[in-house]
Amino acid sequence: MKFIPLASPDIQEQDIQEVVDVLKTGMLVQGKKVAELESNSAAFVKSKHVIATSNGTSTMHLALVALGIGFGDEVIVPALSYIATANVVELVGATPVFVDVEIDSFNIDATRIESAITPKTKAIIPVHEFGLPCDIEAIMKIANTHNLYIIEDAACALGASQNGKFVGTFGDFGSFSLHPRKAISSGEGGLITCQKPELAKKVQILRNHGIDIIDGKMEFVEAGFNYRMTDFQAALVNSQLARLKETLTYKNELANEYQSLITNSKIQVPNCPADRIHTWQTYHVLIDPTINRDELIKTLREKGIGTNYGAQNIPDQIYYKNKYNHNAAIAFPNASRAYKEGLAIPLYEKLNSADISYIAAELNKL
Numbered sequence: 001m002k003f004i005p006l007a008s009p010d011i012q013e014q015d016i017q018e019v020v021d022v023l024k025t026g027m028l029v030q031g032k033k034v035a036e037l038e039s040n041s042a043a044f045v046k047s048k049h050v051i052a053t054s055n056g057t058s059t060m061h062l063a064l065v066a067l068g069i070g071f072g073d074e075v076i077v078p079a080l081s082y083i084a085t086a087n088v089v090e091l092v093g094a095t096p097v098f099v100d101v102e103i104d105s106f107n108i109d110a111t112r113i114e115s116a117i118t119p120k121t122k123a124i125i126p127v128h129e130f131g132l133p134c135d136i137e138a139i140m141k142i143a144n145t146h147n148l149y150i151i152e153d154a155a156c157a158l159g160a161s162q163n164g165k166f167v168g169t170f171g172d173f174g175s176f177s178l179h180p181r182k183a184i185s186s187g188e189g190g191l192i193t194c195q196k197p198e199l200a201k202k203v204q205i206l207r208n209h210g211i212d213i214i215d216g217k218m219e220f221v222e223a224g225f226n227y228r229m230t231d232f233q234a235a236l237v238n239s240q241l242a243r244l245k246e247t248l249t250y251k252n253e254l255a256n257e258y259q260s261l262i263t264n265s266k267i268q269v270p271n272c273p274a275d276r277i278h279t280w281q282t283y284h285v286l287i288d289p290t291i292n293r294d295e296l297i298k299t300l301r302e303k304g305i306g307t308n309y310g311a312q313n314i315p316d317q318i319y320y321k322n323k324y325n326h327n328a329a330i331a332f333p334n335a336s337r338a339y340k341e342g343l344a345i346p347l348y349e350k351l352n353s354a355d356i357s358y359i360a361a362e363l364n365k366l
């Protein structure tokens with residue numbers, strides 16, 4: 001029996017050749033290929049600046065440091081996300097303030113944000129969860145009213161948009177991950193977008209040990225990090241970026257197939273509002289509570305289908321529970337439900353309609 005993993009990166013021969021070509025030059029750190037990736041991805045999402053980094057966590061860490069967010073500050077984050085969204089807030093010494101998500105979109109509920117704002121609030125990190133844009137237009141209005149920074153966590157959403165504008169270009173910063181579960185991957189890697197030259201420069205300096213060039217001389221002007229990407233990683237992802245548009249179109253077709261083939265009323269399939277484009281980084285369904293989701297993961301594995309839960313209910317993870325002692329089930333009911341009853345099923349460019357039909361048929365048997 002063939003096994004369909006939950007995710008599998010689509011690395012083609014020409015991508016491998018691009019990496020080999022870089023390896024042969026001996027240029028193994030950040031250089032010309034990283035610069036190429038930055039300008040290609042800026043053109044792709046129509047952003048003034050893009051800075052490539054080591055991953056989609058260092059991007060957000062850099063953004064928070066560049067904005068001067070730290071001890072005593074609060075940052076609003078969704079209760080449901082990958083843990084990194086909250087970890088970066090902790091890493092700069094600020095406090096993550098969790099807001100529940102909507103149960104149909106799994107994105108932060110914009111209508112609950114204002115009641116979480118206090119005089120200490122400095123920023124919001126809205127996540128475009130699973131590749132579906134959150135209502136970033138509504139969130140930008142709230143941020144403008146309350147004078148808050150926005151760092152869009154678009155880790156899963158390279159190519160997603162609301163009303164034709166790419167996510168990652170609404171806020172002060174946008175953060176993308178190039179982890180192998182994303183549509184294009186450099187192994188580990190990240191991209192950070194921003195529209196202001198002074199912020200872009202600050203992030204470039206912080207990414208590279210705090211180095212700036214002053215009067216032609218290398219000076220250390222900040223206590224920076226080493227969050228650089230290598231040139232061979234950039235070559236790998238540059239090559240995939242050239243076909244990203246086609247990849248996303250194909251994934252959208254597969255998502256439509258799931259939508260029409262999964263007919264079991266015990267499974268709620270995801271939806272995409274008419275004003276948004278979804279990247280379908282994760283096809284995330286909600287399973288009826290009468291079905292034990294963890295048992296289901298095992299059963300599907302025996303049938304050759306790799307699945308997993310989708311994202312963490314962050315306030316309920318050990319570190320956050322111990323530190324903040326939230327009663328997550330009461331305070332964040334939708335995040336708690338999505339964490340317990342959510343299921344990510346395979347959707348990526350290497351799958352075909354027969355795979356989708358097989359998976360849908362197995363889900364319909366539940």
Ligand SMILES: Cc1ncc(COP(=O)(O)O)c(C=O)c1O
Nearest residue numbers: 055056057082084155177178179
């Ligand atoms: C929403 C979200 N934020 C941040 C990250 C972290 O990205 P990385 O693994 O590249 O550090 C991920 C990773 O999957 C993610 O899904």
